Amino acid sequence: xxxxxxxxxxxxxxxxxxxxxxxxxxxxxxDILPGEFVSIIGPSGCGKSTLLRLIGDLIPPSSGAVLVxxxxxxxxxxxxxxxxVFQAATLYEWRTVSKNVQLxxxxxxxxxxxxxxxxxxxxxxxxxSGFENHHPWQLSGGMQQRVAIAxxxxxxxxxLLMDEPFGALDExxxxxxxxxxxxxxxxxxxxxxxxxxSIAEAVFLSTRVVVMSVRPGRITQVIDIDLPxxxxxxxxxxxRYFELVNLVREALRRAEAGL
Amino acid sequence: xxxxxxxxTGFSDVAAGVDAVIPARKxxxxxxxxxxxxxxxxxxxxxxxxxxxFSIQEFLLPAPSxxxxxxxxxxxxLLKLGWFTTKEALGGFAIGCSLGILVALATARWxxxxxxxxxxxxxxxxxxxxxxxxxxxxxxxxxxxxxxMAIVAVIVFFPVxxxxxxxxxxxxxxxxxxxxxxxASEFDTLFRLRxxxxxxxxxxxxxxxxxxxxxxxxxxxxxxxxxxxxxxYITQEAAQxxxxxxxxxxxxxxxxxxxxxxxxxxxxxxxxxWHPSVRGEER
Ligand SMILES: Nc1ncnc2c1ncn2[C@@H]1O[C@H](COP(=O)(O)OP(=O)(O)OP(=O)(O)O)[C@@H](O)[C@H]1O
Ligand SMILES: [Mg+2]
Numbered sequence: 184x185x186x187x188x189x190x191x192x193x194x195x196x197x198x199x200x201x202x203x204x205x206x207x208x209x210x211x212x213x214d215i216l217p218g219e220f221v222s223i224i225g226p227s228g229c230g231k232s233t234l235l236r237l238i239g240d241l242i243p244p245s246s247g248a249v250l251v252x253x254x255x256x257x258x259x260x261x262x263x264x265x266x267x268v269f270q271a272a273t274l275y276e277w278r279t280v281s282k283n284v285q286l287x288x289x290x291x292x293x294x295x296x297x298x299x300x301x302x303x304x305x306x307x308x309x310x311x312s313g314f315e316n317h318h319p320w321q322l323s324g325g326m327q328q329r330v331a332i333a334x335x336x337x338x339x340x341x342x343l344l345m346d347e348p349f350g351a352l353d354e355x356x357x358x359x360x361x362x363x364x365x366x367x368x369x370x371x372x373x374x375x376x377x378x379x380x381s382i383a384e385a386v387f388l389s390t391r392v393v394v395m396s397v398r399p400g401r402i403t404q405v406i407d408i409d410l411p412x413x414x415x416x417x418x419x420x421x422x423r424y425f426e427l428v429n430l431v432r433e434a435l436r437r438a439e440a441g442l
Numbered sequence: 443x444x445x446x447x448x449x450x451t452g453f454s455d456v457a458a459g460v461d462a463v464i465p466a467r468k469x470x471x472x473x474x475x476x477x478x479x480x481x482x483x484x485x486x487x488x489x490x491x492x493x494x495x496f497s498i499q500e501f502l503l504p505a506p507s508x509x510x511x512x513x514x515x516x517x518x519x520l521l522k523l524g525w526f527t528t529k530e531a532l533g534g535f536a537i538g539c540s541l542g543i544l545v546a547l548a549t550a551r552w553x554x555x556x557x558x559x560x561x562x563x564x565x566x567x568x569x570x571x572x573x574x575x576x577x578x579x580x581x582x583x584x585x586x587x588x589x590x591m592a593i594v595a596v597i598v599f600f601p602v603x604x605x606x607x608x609x610x611x612x613x614x615x616x617x618x619x620x621x622x623x624x625x626a627s628e629f630d631t632l633f634r635l636r637x638x639x640x641x642x643x644x645x646x647x648x649x650x651x652x653x654x655x656x657x658x659x660x661x662x663x664x665x666x667x668x669x670x671x672x673x674x675y676i677t678q679e680a681a682q683x684x685x686x687x688x689x690x691x692x693x694x695x696x697x698x699x700x701x702x703x704x705x706x707x708x709x710x711x712x713x714x715x716w717h718p719s720v721r722g723e724e725r
Contacts, residue, residue, distance in 0.1 A: 241619050267623045273616040277638040277716045290624050318716050
């Protein structure tokens with residue numbers, strides 16, 4: 184089976200040849216296997232969002248290759264192989280919450296009745312039942328972000344690309360959302376690439392944590408999370424969990440120090 | 443307050459917060475407009491007193507009462523004239539606005555076409571197009587309402603087109619990326635993202651166009667036009683020193699202009715209830 188995501192020697196330079204040239208990513212190599220949950224963690228500006236955009240073929244790499252499901256990334260995008268959650272919720276303010284979630288289904292010409300029931304189902308999953316007919320500006324930042332998650336899940340993609348989806352949530356909601364996401368991942372065998380600033384979240388959800396460092400953005404360490412596949416509230420209290428949290432924290436500290 | 447019952451999810455507080463942010467207009471309609479009404483009455487009274495106390499000659503400034511007399515005396519004729527000119531304004535508005543929106547839709551598709559066209563459009567927009575009124579009068583015939591419609595159409599075309607292009611192109615980069623992530627077609631991106639994004643811009647332009655269309659129609663009639671046109675009537679009455687009549691016609695033109703504006707405003711409220719300008723909040 185080919186890796187779900189294969190990043191081969193990828194570099195990304197923004198504004199090449201100009202005075203504001205930025206080497207955002209340098210020689211990234213990363214293979215993500217089917218069913219893996221890979222978190223990417225690193226200091227602000229190290230190129231996490233850029234890496235996710237490259238996987239989603241929203242920007243092209245300056246050099247190297249990105250394969251998704253064994254296909255070049257542009258083909259995978261055309262085939263709708265992934266669902267993406269952006270760092271900003273990016274809801275359309277002229278659409279209601281439910282209509283926002285239905286957008287990808289509309290683009291695939293899914294019939295109205297099915298669209299509505301699937302949107303309702305996804306909104307229930309992110310604990311937003313009853314908000315179907317609200318407009319995005321009537322929701323808090325965290326609620327908007329959960330609508331964006333529902334929108335990404337509604338297509339039932341095999342690969343989920345998520346850019347700090349829970350960044351705007353309070354600690355308790357975040358833990359509940361972590362549990363939901365974990366359950367979805369565990370039960371549907373999805374592959375996930377997940378960007379976060381939270382060490383606890385990364386360890387709880389992942390099978391592997393990728394630590395990146397800044398200037399230029401590169402991978403400094405990859406940590407296997409050898410916790411049992413099933414995670415729940417008790418997981419957060421095991422010794423191994425604490426050890427792994429500390430391991431990631433150490434790695435992150437070294438990355439920030441530029442070692 | 444709604445949602446104060448506690449449940450396990452803990453989302454009740456959030457729900458209550460949502461109710462709180464929905465703008466509620468506590469003032470009644472009357473309270474809201476009271477200051478404006480008072481200012482209006484004050485201005486009329488001051489005007490009347492000013493004219494009477496200083497015995498201002500009518501050719502300089504007729505008193506509101508004199509204008510009112512003329513208005514009620516000639517109401518039937520004025521309404522007929524007003525309707526004639528309003529039709530010119532409306533015709534020009536319809537032609538100019540639809541062309542403006544269509545051209546914008548056609549060119550926004552091609553960045554190169556837009557970039558090549560926009561400088562000309564912006565330059566044309568700052569040209570006093572009314573200066574061409576005599577020429578268009580010649581082309582279509584002075585008596586022909588089409589000559590006035592043409593002027594109005596040209597006047598409103600540019601602001602509508604420029605604003606529509608802006609609305610179609612100034613789209614949030616993230617919103618575009620979202621469409622790209624769905625591999626959405628150009629058509630879908632246009633009608634599900636660019637057009638809704640452009641609606642507030644278009645309505646702003648339509649409001650400007652509504653005001654401009656009445657001005658355009660009247661002023662181009664000053665350069666000559668049909669006997670049953672309001673602008674022609676104003677120039678004739680002024681030439682014969684019947685200033686109260688001229689003023690009455692001008693007031694009528696103002697009322698029509700404001701009405702057209704209010705109609706666009708009302709349509710906007712129904713068309714884009716989601717926009718901050720309509721919800722009554724600043725972005
Ligand atoms: N479109 C762009 N044009 C120019 N430079 C860019 C662009 N996008 C990102 N960059 C630069 O690339 C670098 C990485 O940006 P990126 O958004 O990937 O960081 P990040 O790791 O996601 O940060 P954060 O944690 O704050 O979201 C930054 O230095 C940024 O300035
Ligand atoms: Mg980012």
